[in-house]
Amino acid sequence: MAGMIEVIEMNSSMSMILAVVLILFFSAFAGVLYMRLKKNHTLKCQAIETQKSQLQQALLLSNLYLETPHSIIFSFDNQFKFLEINQKGLEFFDITSKPIFDFNWVERFIPEAHRQELSEALHKFSAVHNQQYTINQLHVLVNDTPYILSLSVIHIDRDEFGESFYLCFADDISYQVKTQAALQLGVENFENIVNKNQTGIMVVSKQGIIKFFNPAVERLMGRTREQLLDSYFGTPILSDPSQHSEFDILRADGKIGVSDVSFSSIQWQNEPAYLVMMYDITELKNAQQEIEDIALHDALTGLPNRRLFTETLVQTIERHKRNQRSFALLFLDLDRFKTVNDTLGHAVGDALLVQTAERISKVLRSNDFFSRMGGDEFTIILDDEGAYENVARVCEKIIAQLIQPYMIEGQVVEINASIGVVFYPDNAVEIDDLLKMADLAMYKSKKMLNKSYHFYDEEMMSDFNRSFDLESALKQAIKNNEFELYYQPQAQAGSLTFSGMEALIRWRDPKKGLVSPAEFIPALERTGLILQVGTWVLYEAVRQLQIWLAKGYICNRVSINVCVLQFLDDDFVNIVKQCLAQYKVDAKHLAIEITESILIENKTHLFGQLEQLQALGIHIHMDDFGTGYSSLSMIKDIPFDTIKIDQSFVKDLLESERDRVMVRSIINTIHAYDKCVLVEGVELEAQRVILAVEGCDQIQGYLFARPMPADELEKRYLLDTLSS
Amino acid sequence: MITQPELHLMLFVVGSDKHLDVISELRKALLENYGDAGYLEVIDVLSMPDKAMENNVFATPMLVRSIPQPLLKMLVNISSAQDAFMAIVNHQTNHNILV
Numbered sequence: 001m002a003g004m005i006e007v008i009e010m011n012s013s014m015s016m017i018l019a020v021v022l023i024l025f026f027s028a029f030a031g032v033l034y035m036r037l038k039k040n041h042t043l044k045c046q047a048i049e050t051q052k053s054q055l056q057q058a059l060l061l062s063n064l065y066l067e068t069p070h071s072i073i074f075s076f077d078n079q080f081k082f083l084e085i086n087q088k089g090l091e092f093f094d095i096t097s098k099p100i101f102d103f104n105w106v107e108r109f110i111p112e113a114h115r116q117e118l119s120e121a122l123h124k125f126s127a128v129h130n131q132q133y134t135i136n137q138l139h140v141l142v143n144d145t146p147y148i149l150s151l152s153v154i155h156i157d158r159d160e161f162g163e164s165f166y167l168c169f170a171d172d173i174s175y176q177v178k179t180q181a182a183l184q185l186g187v188e189n190f191e192n193i194v195n196k197n198q199t200g201i202m203v204v205s206k207q208g209i210i211k212f213f214n215p216a217v218e219r220l221m222g223r224t225r226e227q228l229l230d231s232y233f234g235t236p237i238l239s240d241p242s243q244h245s246e247f248d249i250l251r252a253d254g255k256i257g258v259s260d261v262s263f264s265s266i267q268w269q270n271e272p273a274y275l276v277m278m279y280d281i282t283e284l285k286n287a288q289q290e291i292e293d294i295a296l297h298d299a300l301t302g303l304p305n306r307r308l309f310t311e312t313l314v315q316t317i318e319r320h321k322r323n324q325r326s327f328a329l330l331f332l333d334l335d336r337f338k339t340v341n342d343t344l345g346h347a348v349g350d351a352l353l354v355q356t357a358e359r360i361s362k363v364l365r366s367n368d369f370f371s372r373m374g375g376d377e378f379t380i381i382l383d384d385e386g387a388y389e390n391v392a393r394v395c396e397k398i399i400a401q402l403i404q405p406y407m408i409e410g411q412v413v414e415i416n417a418s419i420g421v422v423f424y425p426d427n428a429v430e431i432d433d434l435l436k437m438a439d440l441a442m443y444k445s446k447k448m449l450n451k452s453y454h455f456y457d458e459e460m461m462s463d464f465n466r467s468f469d470l471e472s473a474l475k476q477a478i479k480n481n482e483f484e485l486y487y488q489p490q491a492q493a494g495s496l497t498f499s500g501m502e503a504l505i506r507w508r509d510p511k512k513g514l515v516s517p518a519e520f521i522p523a524l525e526r527t528g529l530i531l532q533v534g535t536w537v538l539y540e541a542v543r544q545l546q547i548w549l550a551k552g553y554i555c556n557r558v559s560i561n562v563c564v565l566q567f568l569d570d571d572f573v574n575i576v577k578q579c580l581a582q583y584k585v586d587a588k589h590l591a592i593e594i595t596e597s598i599l600i601e602n603k604t605h606l607f608g609q610l611e612q613l614q615a616l617g618i619h620i621h622m623d624d625f626g627t628g629y630s631s632l633s634m635i636k637d638i639p640f641d642t643i644k645i646d647q648s649f650v651k652d653l654l655e656s657e658r659d660r661v662m663v664r665s666i667i668n669t670i671h672a673y674d675k676c677v678l679v680e681g682v683e684l685e686a687q688r689v690i691l692a693v694e695g696c697d698q699i700q701g702y703l704f705a706r707p708m709p710a711d712e713l714e715k716r717y718l719l720d721t722l723s724s
Numbered sequence: 725m726i727t728q729p730e731l732h733l734m735l736f737v738v739g740s741d742k743h744l745d746v747i748s749e750l751r752k753a754l755l756e757n758y759g760d761a762g763y764l765e766v767i768d769v770l771s772m773p774d775k776a777m778e779n780n781v782f783a784t785p786m787l788v789r790s791i792p793q794p795l796l797k798m799l800v801n802i803s804s805a806q807d808a809f810m811a812i813v814n815h816q817t818n819h820n821i822l823v
Contacts, residue, residue: 208797221782233782234797237808245801247783248738250769250776256738259783 072149072170075156078126080104080119083165092172094142109140122166126155137177138170147174200259200278203268208235211268220259220280222251236263236274246281257282298372300350301357309371309379313431316369316381320424326386330379330395330453331420331438332360334402335446337376340413351408352415359401363394379438386423388455395419395453418445419453427456440464470523473509478532482508485540486707487558489717490678493688493696496704498717500556502593503541504707505533525563534566539579542590544710546583553714554721559591559621564598568605573612580616587617593644595623596634607638614639621678626666635673643670647681647701654686664694671695732791733764733812736776736784740768743785749805750787757813787812 072092074085082105085093093109110118118138125133135151149170157164194201200217204210210233218225249257260279265272296308304312313329320327334356341349353376360378364370369381385391399417406413420442428434437456440463445454477483487501507515524530541560548555566572580587592613599606599622610620619641622634626646635643645666652659667677679691682701691699708716735750737743747766754762769776769784779788781797787805789796789812800808 223782231782232780232795232797234786234799235811236799237787237804237811247785247799247801248769249783250738250773250781254773254777256769261783 070171072172073168074105074170075165075167076105077163077165078123080106080122089170092142092147109142111139111141111146114139122153125153126164126166128155131155137173147172148177149173198280200276200280202233202276202278203266204233204236204274204276205268206235206272206274208233211273216280217278220257220278221249222253222255222257224252227252236261236276249278249282258285301354301372303357303378304369304371306371306373309369309373310431312369312371313381313434316383317424317429317431317434320384321429325384326426327424328382328385328391329422329424329434329438330382330391331422331435331442332378332380332398333418333442333446334376335416335418337415340415344408344411344413348408348411348413352406352413355406355408356402356415356417359404360398363397363401386426388423391421391423391455392453395421399452416452418442420445420456421453422456436464437461467523467526470520471527471529474507474520474523474527474529477507477509478529478536480510482510483533483536483540484508484709485537485544486709487713488700488707489705489713490698490700491704493679493692493699496688496699498556498721499698500559500591501713501717502559502561502700502707503537504561505537506707525565528565530563530565531569534563535575537561538576539582542579542583542585545585545589548714548718549585549589551718552722553718555589555718557589557591557619559593559619561593561623564594567594567598567609573609573616576613576618577616588619591619591621591642593621593623596625596627596631599634599638610639614641624680632669635670635675640675642676642678642698644700645677645679647679650679650681650683650687650691650701653690654684660690660694663691663696667695729761730791731758731762731789731813733762734767734779734788734790735764736767736769736779736781736786736788738769738784740766746785746800746805750809753806753809757809 070088072086072089074089075083077083081103085095093105106115106119106122118135121133125131131154133153133155135149135153138149138151140147140149150173152169154167155164156167194214197214198216200220201212201214202210202217203212210228210231213228218228221228244260244262247259247261249259251257258281260281262277264275264277266275267273296305296311297303298305316327319325334352337349337352340352353372357370357372357378360380361370364380365383367383369383371379373379380394382391382394398419402415402417406415420438420440422428422434422437422441424434427437437460440460441454441456444460445452448454484506486504486506488504489498490500490502491497492499505517505521507517507520509515521530524533537560541558545555545558562572569575576590576592580590594606594610614620620639621642621644622638622640623644624646625643626649645663649659649663649666653663663679670677676697677695678698678700679696680700682688682691682699682703684703688699688703705717731754733750733754735743735747737746740747747764750764754764767775769781776784781788783799785800787798787800787808789798796812798808798812
């Protein structure tokens with residue numbers, strides 16, 4: 001009840017009003033006076049009759065005044081007991097049938113919580129004269145039903161009988177208060193739900209005119225209330241209005257946002273309209289775009305990556321198909337990039353790629369698409385370009401840019417590139433074919449010494465298809481066990497007696513017969529099938545060794561050839577161990593041959609592997625010495641047991657004294673490091689004699705034996721070892 | 725082909741590459757229904773922001789009929805290009821559109 005009582009100070013005009021009210025009041029309460037006069041037995045004055053008559057008239061008039069209004073009017077004494085009350089009051093307080101003077105109305109009708117405050121306030125008012133006290137909302141309880149009264153109280157100091165009392169005018173405002181509260185709640189709800197909503201809520205008429213919107217729409221559209229209201233937004237035309245659609249929002253400041261918008265048909269001021277709900281998803285879209293950019297671009301160069309290239313190529317094909325136009329696809333690969341990376345470090349390699357990307361970008365048009373596929377591979381789509389001469393010019397410009405020396409971290413780096421070109425739709429219309437052809441053309445270009453770019457031609461595809469057929473046949477060969485091992489015996493150079501053998505793979509194609517290793521080994525290496533076949537060679541050689549050793553032959557050792565892929569496999573040493581363990585063959589009977597070139601490129605990694613193999617007791621042979629770097633440091637550093645000198649040194653041995661001197665020097669050098677020398681390709685007895693004289697330990701070649709199947713070798717060479 | 729009165733449309737988009745399907749649909753519909761009398765101007769708001777401001781375009785893709793009058797604006801999405809075209813074509817010129 002705090003604050004419910006309002007004291008209004010009176011001014012002169014209010015005094016006038018009060019005077020009028022008092023006159024009315026006296027008139028109205030003439031009945032009261034009349035009653036009292038009747039009781040007063042001391043009143044003798046004859047004039048009273050006249051007054052009585054006048055008062056009766058006044059009583060009639062006052063009753064008329066009292067009962068006419070809808071207000072409750074009552075008076076009460078200083079103990080808050082009713083003195084008088086009008087009919088409206090009796091009905092309101094439900095006291096029509098009871099004596100009204102016997103109870104304290106405050107105690108009866110005011111809820112306990114407010115009772116004391118009201119009592120104190122009324123007592124306090126009684127000490128102040130000529131003031132009207134207003135209680136805006138007075139809570140009352142009548143028969144346990146709560147009501148709210150609006151109350152004005154005037155304290156009448158003393159009547160002519162010396163009694164002071166309160167005169168009170170009250171209105172039942174329960175309904176208004178409730179209605180107002182409900183209205184207020186509605187307004188608050190509206191405020192909360194609509195005006196404070198972060199979602200843009202807008203009503204657009206059927207004609208597309210903005211009729212209503214909340215503040216979120218102003219923010220979302222970047223426009224003021226005045227700019228929006230009654231402006232022509234447009235009519236939504238949607239195939240499925242219930243679905244959300246994304247729209248770009250053009251803000252007044254020129255910025256563009258993205259909004260997810262849904263439309264519903266409603267009635268607005270009795271007219272059909274659209275309720276438009278707008279969700280600002282600009283930040284979400286920006287974040288998505290950022291993630292997409294990261295996912296679709298190469299972090300190093302900032303160029304589109306392989307994924308974006310593939311998507312773009314699909315779209316480019318579609319567009320050019322629709323427009324019946326041509327485009328060129330360029331596949332570019334840097335030459336010797338791996339060497340730059342390995343020798344100068346990855347930082348220099350990365351900087352080189354970045355600069356390469358910048359240089360190529362300079363040459364291209366804005367509508368060309370340039371991407372990095374990974375490593376040192378780049379792709380370029382020359383949009384709407386079908387003229388060979390134009391594309392050739394672009395290739396030449398690119399190459400001209402790239403062959404300029406690069407200055408990276410204070411070092412001059414020089415590089416070249418190879419470009420393969422394919423045309424849509426002249427060469428192919430499918431994405432996979434285009435990529436494959438561009439790749440083939442690029443490899444062709446790489447093989448050519450005098451040209452850095454090459455257009456795809458049919459011959460490449462024929463080569464590719466031949467190669468593909470070969471690969472398929474090799475897979476089938478592995479599956480069908482079509483490989484065999486031949487063995488070429490080796491001999492002591494001096495005595496020409498059997499000293500060991502080299503296992504050599506052969507492929508017995510059911511259609512072609514025996515196929516030369518030169519034909520299929522490169523294909524095995526290119527496809528990685530060499531790993532599988534290499535392991536088979538190891539197991540087959542050791543299996544055969546086991547059989548021969550079990551028969552008591554003196555085999556010395558069998559050497560097998562191992563390629564770089566096998567050596568790069570971290571599990572290679574374990575595979576060898578497992579094989580030897582499976583057949584229970586002593587490692588000393590096995591030799592592994594590797595070429596010098598493999599070691600040059602992978603020295604650090606292979607060194608450890610070789611040491612482990614040697615620790616098992618396996619001999620290590622360096623194959624084809626003299627065909628590559630012929631590095632003396634290799635002989636010194638790598639733990640070889642035998643160095644096999646290439647046959648090229650033997651060919652002119654009889655005619656060339658220089659060759660003989662060179663062979664002598666090589667043999668002496670190798671011997672100086674306590675390693676054996678085996679010379680390959682010895683075909684003539686005279687050659688053998690010279691080699692024996694120069695100190696060669698062993699020879700291999702047609703002079704002693706050609707490669708032969710295992711059973712033949714057994715008969716011709718191993719059987720003899722039993723008797724010896 | 726029946727001779728038709730002129731129909732000039734403007735399609736406001738943000739990034740024309742993203743809306744090639746809508747553009748293609750509309751061009752096709754215009755050609756089929758209006759032949760040479762139909763004209764579609766595609767306005768990429770990114771390159772011509774002033775034109776969007778001049779036409780008081782709040783959101784895109786927005787299809788605007790500039791000829792015949794009255795001006796009509798339709799907010800379209802990718803799947804509703806054909807519907808928007810039909811709505812613009814079938815719209816009565818005396819329709820009570822406020823501009």
